[in-house]
Amino acid sequence: MRTGFPDFRLGSVLATSFTGTLSERHGNAVERIPTPHRLVDWLAVNGLAVDSCTTAQLELARELRESIHAAATAAAIQDALPASAVQVINDRSAQGRAAAILTPGGERRWRLGSASCVEDALGVIAADAISIIAGERDGKLALCASPTCQAAFFDTSQSRTRKWCDMNTCGNRQKKARFNANQRKNPRSAE
Ligand SMILES: [Zn+2]
Numbered sequence: 672m673r674t675g676f677p678d679f680r681l682g683s684v685l686a687t688s689f690t691g692t693l694s695e696r697h698g699n700a701v702e703r704i705p706t707p708h709r710l711v712d713w714l715a716v717n718g719l720a721v722d723s724c725t726t727a728q729l730e731l732a733r734e735l736r737e738s739i740h741a742a743a744t745a746a747a748i749q750d751a752l753p754a755s756a757v758q759v760i761n762d763r764s765a766q767g768r769a770a771a772i773l774t775p776g777g778e779r780r781w782r783l784g785s786a787s788c789v790e791d792a793l794g795v796i797a798a799d800a801i802s803i804i805a806g807e808r809d810g811k812l813a814l815c816a817s818p819t820c821q822a823a824f825f826d827t828s829q830s831r832t833r834k835w836c837d838m839n840t841c842g843n844r845q846k847k848a849r850f851n852a853n854q855r856k857n858p859r860s861a862e
Contacts, residue, residue, distance in 0.1 A: 676703070676705060676706075676709055677701050677702070677703045677705075678703070679692070679703055679712075679713055679716060680694065680703070680837055680840065681716065681717075682824070682836075682837070683827075684799070684803065684810075684824075684825040684827075685717060685795070685796055685799040686739055686743070686796055686799040686800035686803055686825075687739075687743065687803070687822070687823060687824050687825050687836075688717065689713075689717075689735075689736055689739065689796050690736055690739050690740045690743065690822065690823060691703075691822060691836065691837075692704045692713060692736060693733075693736065693737075693740075694820065694822070694840075695819050695820055696740075696820065696821065696822065697818060697819050697820065697821050698818075698819025698820070699819075704729065704732070704733070706729070707723075707724035707725060707726055707728065707729045708724070710724050710728075710729050710732055710789070711723070711724050714789075714792050718780065718781060719769075719781055719783065719792040719795060719796075720783075721783065721788035721789050721791075721792055722788055723788075724789050725789075728789040728790070731763070731789070731790070731793060732789065732793055734759055735759055735760065735763045735793050735796065735797060737756075738755070738756035738757075738759035738760050739756075739760060739796070739797075739800040740822075740823060741753050741756040742756040742757060742760060742800070742804055743800065743803070743804055743812055743823035744814065744821075744823045746804045746812045746823075747812040747813050747814050747823050748814065752804070760797045760800055760801060761797075761801075763790075763793045763794055763796070763797035764794055764797035764798050764801060765794075766790050766793075766794060767790060767791045767792070767793060767794010767795060767797065767798070768783075768784035768790075768791050768794065769781045769782065769783050769784065769791045769792070769794055769795045770782045781795050803825050808825075809827065810825045810826055810827040810831075811825070811826045811831045812824070812825055812826070813825075813826045813831075813833065815834070815835050815836035815837075815841050816834040816835055816841075816845065817835060817836075817841040817844060817845055820835075820836060820841050822836040822841075823836075824836035824837075
């Protein structure tokens with residue numbers, strides 16, 4: 672891993688892990704793929720290793736990311752999907768040439784095409800977004816309850832009542848904010 676850059680927040684759902692590379696969208700936003708190399712790192716961690724990435728490809732990736740964010744947010748609040756976001760997701764999905772490969776151990780891996788690898792990786796991410804937005808998978812799209820975050824995440828909890836996109840960051844931050852607010856209301860309890 673390269674140092675000096677914000678670390679990645681990794682989740683179990685590819686498409687929403689990808690939208691999580693820009694966090695705190697409604698607060699002090701943190702860009703976790705600020706350079707093409709960081710996108711290469713992120714893809715490698717997520718089983719989509721590519722040889723290289725240009726600035727133009729990073730722009731394509733960010734455009735896809737924000738399109739998935741917009742479409743997933745609309746789906747979470749049962750709003751109409753924004754047409755431009757749907758177009759970008761479909762274009763990226765159609766232009767990817769990745770193949771699903773079954774390993775001898777019975778796991779699914781992605782094999783990217785030889786030439787335009789970043790585009791192939793984005794195709795896999797776009798297809799993953801399509802499957803969750805289309806409601807094909809077991810889970811429910813929801814928005815993070817943290818006001819500075821409001822990220823769309825895929826809730827696979829049994830009760831479908833998850834509140835935060837990430838318990839370790841947004842969940843803890845909210846708990847701390849509530850705790851501090853209570854301390855202010857009851858200064859004595861701080862003793
Ligand atoms: Zn959050």
